[in-house]
Amino acid sequence: MPFARQLPAYGDRLALITPDGELSYRELARRVAATADRLGPVRRLVLLAGANRTDALVTYLAALSAGHPVLLVPGDSESTIRSLTEAYAPDVVARPHADGTWDLDERHPESAHTLHPDLALLLSTSGSTGSPKLVRLSHDSLQANAESIATYLGIDETDRAATTLPMHYCYGLSVIHSHLLRGAGLVLTERSVSDAAFWEEFRAARGTSLAGVPYTFDLLDRVGFEHKRLPHLRRITQAGGRLAPERVARYAELGRGSGWELFVMYGQTEATARMAYLPPHLAAERPEAIGVPVPGGSFRLQPVDGHGPDVGELVYSGPNVMLGYAESPADLGLGRIVEELHTGDLARRASDGMYEIVGRRSRFAKILGLRIDPQQVETLLDARGVTAYCAGDGETLAVAALGNTGEEARIRRLVAQECGLPPRAIRVRVLSELPRLATGKPDYEAVRHLTCAEQEETTSTGEDLRSLFAEILDRTDVTEESSFVSLGGDSLCYVEMSLRLEEALGHLPANWHTRTIRELRPLASPTAERPEAQEWPAPTRRARSAPGLMRALRSWTAPRSWRTRRTLETGIALRAVGIVLIVGSHIQIFDIKGFAHILLGITGYNFARFQLTDAERRERVRHFWRSIARIAAPSMVWITGAVVLTDFYDPANAVLLNSLLSQGNDRFDWAYWFVEALVYYLVILAGLMALPLLDRLERQYAFGVPLALMAVGLVGRYDLLGLASARPQLSPSVVFWLFALGWAAARAATVPQRALLTAVLLLTVPGLFQDQPLRTALVITGLGLLIWVPTLPSIGPLSALAGVLASSSLYIYLTHYQVYPYLQEDFPLTALFASLVLGVGYAAVVTRAARTIRWL
Structure with missing residues (x-):
């Protein structure tokens, strides 16, 4: 040598x-x-x-x-x-x-x-x-x-x-x-x-x-x-x-x-x-x-x-x-x-x-720096009269063994002595029968879950948190250190995740979307009622339909579900109520307008929560573009079909450029202004946040940056540069300040900051909708709730239904224009129901397609 x-x-x-x-x-x-x-x-x-x-x-x-x-x-x-x-x-x-x-x-x-x-x-x-x-x-x-x-x-x-x-x-x-x-x-x-x-x-x-x-x-x-x-x-x-x-x-x-x-x-x-x-x-x-x-x-x-x-x-x-x-x-x-x-x-x-x-592909696990062969551990235990299955997850060694209650300490001590691992890195569960697959082979995934049971109360729902995150976010790399935002979660899957997590934990912890799975586990409520978990096993990924739809229907029939008290995030409630009122107002069942502008504020609120994470700059930007794709791609596919099959839309709609290219005043030409505005904002912000200086500024001044952008947005709100379109209240340049206000609301951490945003809301919304005081009051009330009230009281089936509607709200908005015109005169309520159902169905198709081709 x-x-x-x-x-x-x-x-x-x-x-x-x-x-x-x-x-x-x-x-x-x-x-x-x-x-x-x-x-x-x-x-x-x-x-x-x-x-x-x-x-x-x-x-x-x-x-x-x-x-x-x-x-x-x-x-x-x-x-x-x-x-x-x-x-x-x-x-x-x-x-x-x-x-x-x-x-x-x-x-x-x-x-x-x-x-x-x-x-x-x-x-x-x-x-x-x-x-x-x-x-x-x-x-x-x-x-x-x-x-x-x-x-x-x-x-x-x-x-x-x-x-x-x-x-x-x-x-x-x-x-x-x-x-x-x-x-x-x-x-x-x-x-x-x-x-x-x-x-x-x-x-x-x-x-x-x-x-x-x-x-x-x-x-x-x-x-x-x-x-x-x-x-x-x-x-x-x-x-x-x-x-x-x-x-x-x-x-x-x-x-x-x-x-x-x-x-x-x-x-x-x-x-x-x-x-x-x-x-x-x-x-x-x-x-x-x-x-x-x-x-x-x-x-x-x-x-x-x-x-x-x-x-x-x-x-x-x-x-x-x-x-x-x-x-x-x-x-x-x-x-x-x-x-x-x-x-x-x-x-x-x-x-x-x-x-x-x-x-990883193999069963080897590296635990605390030691490369452990679980099969060799099984052999060592067998030589000492203990039949066991062992599995490693990168942090601990899980051991499921045949034996009597009370032998856990002895088995843990044996493994620790033979492997050189500290006892704290070994989880042991003694069983009367070891878990096997249908083929008769050991079920090592079950070993991991079974050994977590005593240490992790949250698995009493029958659905481990890692499995829950992996299912909803379609990720295979979920670990104890993962969080909703670190795994790329956004507002489109946030609703379902929040409802499912509340079922699993018994309540929804504050800021759960930024907490790691390890941090969430101890927050489970040991006395929480979880009727659904006992009656309905968690579905496999292949069995999933529209996000949350089957779970909502199940919760309506689950025992005692009407007694199950829950809370519902204000943003989710506003999205669910808002989409129903938007569609119903278009059908003219009632005339309650303003929720589209409230939803614009909510998109800014969710942008701050799910896009502006602690991830490094490049990962943030990648996340921006994935979110843009999740909004723009299904929108353009659907609208292109509408342009081809009907005479209601200009081709500019299909490429989400109507707000920039068209100055007409046709009702249907402007149908998708909301989607266009949202995509424009995200594209521009993705470009800005790709700049290292702006990325650093946003991290350093989390509340100050959206406040400054809101001030810039007010220039457009009052059209000081003459950029407004023929429908000013639908023009992206006019309504951007609402998006920025929602962003600032998510970053507001003190009473004075929330009071400042409320004052801006009270001063700037009036005048946006000429001679529509109810619409003005509704926008102020909805965004005021977003600023001040994080959650609202609810019950199980109401939360489930709200979750279905909120998670599908974008797709309901996209598709309802192709449903209600044919039914509204003779069957207005049927038109409303059909519009909601078709939107939920399109949400299911988009979710399945995205996971199949992995475009996101």
């Missing part, structure tokens, strides 16, 4: 800083050479009990420099050492005695195995389970990955990295390799970052680098890392599992302010350590990405059935790819049988070249 053999070249540079003193490269090289002499020139398999101690590191480097393959195992897991010693019969076992002295147990003077010339290192694929399946790594792989990491991190001889991760873990080992390669120093410690003594050692050593898995960052938060004074810190690296994007962004910003950089990295043992890294200048802007391939490596996406063309299995190629797996001593003589690494991760490549992980 070049980096192991070149240690003497760095002379008196500081190599190791340990609790027992310092060691120069010259002294380290001397000790490595002495141990290499003892191992001898004949290649033998060395099993090494890894530890962040000088003796362990010296033995490791001695074996590599002399060409002896190393089987590196956790030094603190006696069962793993024993099981791998039995499985592979190593020629030398290097481990400490009980008194701390180091011992080389030379069992064979020559190797009992055929060892391939390229074989350098064997690492476990599944944490501390003692699985005999090992990764075979070559000398070239270790050297290439160390050079790659040292290059993109910019490591030099002045760096000093703390060994915050265990040596037997490929990530922790890569820290050692990359720093020794460049003649940098290692702060060799076994202390945790949660230990105050660690920080004393790190400061005294003038440490420059820290490495951590997601759990390390949990510990950093607990010890108040952001307040620590670390003047020599240059970089923090993160790998070993997904760190929530919001935490990536937060640490990236913390680093910018403190003078260090955050490197988010992606890797697997099978690639020696690293395959990708996120350049630190993008960490705050693209925290959801894994970044770009490491120097010398490359990715490709292999298509996977059931996923779109932009998603595939991530396949990596590079000199650091393993030779292959070993499952027995006979495999140690094999050469390279793997040319590229199929990671098992589903990914996509974004337009900026960054790769993003969107899911």
